[in-house]
Amino acid sequence: MGGFVDLQVAFPESLEKAESLAFHLRKLGFKAVALTVQNGGKPENLEEVKEVFSRHRVEAALRVNLSPETSGRLLKDLRRLRGLFEIIGVICCNKQVARQAAKDHRVDLLLFPPGKLRLFDRAEVELASGSEAALELPLSSLLDVSGRQRLTYFWEAARASRLALKRNIPVVLTSGAKDLYGLRAPRDLAAVGEAVYGLPSQAALASVSKVPWRILERNREKLSQDFVEVGIRLVRRNGDC
Amino acid sequence: MGTVKPRKRYLLFHVEAEKQLHEKNVKEAVFSGFQRLFGEVEAGRLGIRWVGFKPEERWGILLCSQEAVVKVRAALALLTSLEGGKARFSTVRVSGTLKSLREFLRERKP
Numbered sequence: 001m002g003g004f005v006d007l008q009v010a011f012p013e014s015l016e017k018a019e020s021l022a023f024h025l026r027k028l029g030f031k032a033v034a035l036t037v038q039n040g041g042k043p044e045n046l047e048e049v050k051e052v053f054s055r056h057r058v059e060a061a062l063r064v065n066l067s068p069e070t071s072g073r074l075l076k077d078l079r080r081l082r083g084l085f086e087i088i089g090v091i092c093c094n095k096q097v098a099r100q101a102a103k104d105h106r107v108d109l110l111l112f113p114p115g116k117l118r119l120f121d122r123a124e125v126e127l128a129s130g131s132e133a134a135l136e137l138p139l140s141s142l143l144d145v146s147g148r149q150r151l152t153y154f155w156e157a158a159r160a161s162r163l164a165l166k167r168n169i170p171v172v173l174t175s176g177a178k179d180l181y182g183l184r185a186p187r188d189l190a191a192v193g194e195a196v197y198g199l200p201s202q203a204a205l206a207s208v209s210k211v212p213w214r215i216l217e218r219n220r221e222k223l224s225q226d227f228v229e230v231g232i233r234l235v236r237r238n239g240d241c
Numbered sequence: 242m243g244t245v246k247p248r249k250r251y252l253l254f255h256v257e258a259e260k261q262l263h264e265k266n267v268k269e270a271v272f273s274g275f276q277r278l279f280g281e282v283e284a285g286r287l288g289i290r291w292v293g294f295k296p297e298e299r300w301g302i303l304l305c306s307q308e309a310v311v312k313v314r315a316a317l318a319l320l321t322s323l324e325g326g327k328a329r330f331s332t333v334r335v336s337g338t339l340k341s342l343r344e345f346l347r348e349r350k351p
Contacts, residue, residue: 182329184318187332
């Protein structure tokens with residue numbers, strides 16, 4: 001599969017909102033989206049919402065954002081939720097959680113709220129380079145702050161993405177949209193990555209296409225019944241042989 | 242030796258907004274957005290010119306140098322409000338000629 005992916009859009013509250021969200025995502029050029037819930041369990045109307053998105057030819061995946069206060073809580077949440085969600089993002093609010101999230105193979109995306117991006121330092125990068133976690137820079141984090149905080153975010157995000165790319169940690173750009181006005185076209189997200197965070201043009205485009213697809217496909221494979229271990233897949237079942 | 246003329250690009254953008262739009266206000270929001278993001282000096286260097294805006298269809302066209310396209314796209318993406326309501330700017334197409342953008346718009350009309 002190919003095309004553009006937005007790995008963080010809030011799960012729609014109703015089917016009408018899902019309809020309009022799917023329409024706008026398709027219009028903007030996205031082929032897949034990760035609908036995000038915060039800390040919770042699976043939404044009840046998930047199948048209906050996925051059906052709405054597939055009518056608009058947008059693949060919908062389910063994502064959870066965890067914001068634990070301790071690393072112990074993070075481990076508990078990961079054990080409980082990894083098998084239920086296609087994407088898991090961890091909002092790192094303190095160093096303990098950031099370090100644990102960076103080295104855990106079950107974490108897909110590391111997020112840092114504005115003011116906490118300094119936690120993505122060399123030690124964090126070292127840990128993340130050994131796991132499969134990617135650095136996520138949601139546009140909403142940038143849009144939610146203003147004045148001096150925004151300037152600091154510009155600087156911190158540019159520093160973080162430079163550090164990540166140096167150690168081959170993938171960078172993912174998402175909209176983090178809570179409604180349809182928060183959505184952005186994929187090439188516009190890439191342009192923000194290039195012009196504001198200083199990503200090279202190829203890396204900026206990959207951060208809204210190849211990189212998120214890879215994460216989505218990897219996790220879908222892991223969640224499939226045929227998956228045994230990394231590199232080992234069940235080809236035939238008893239009786240098929 | 243003559244100097245090389247900088248290449249120009251026309252950007253077609255679309256605005257999704259809660260409120261009704263007026264060209265004057267959209268233009269002001271766009272230019273102050275550039276100025277806020279890049280500062281007066283850099284915004285001046287981008288060589289941006291306003292070509293036009295159709296409030297009914299919410300399409301607008303900007304002209305800038307080829308090197309400035311990414312920056313202009315980024316500045317438009319960072320705009321979040323218009324006329325006191327929420328808004329979203331998205332760049333739909335970039336072209337070297339106005340004619341091809343107009344053709345694109347004609348084809349999109351039902």
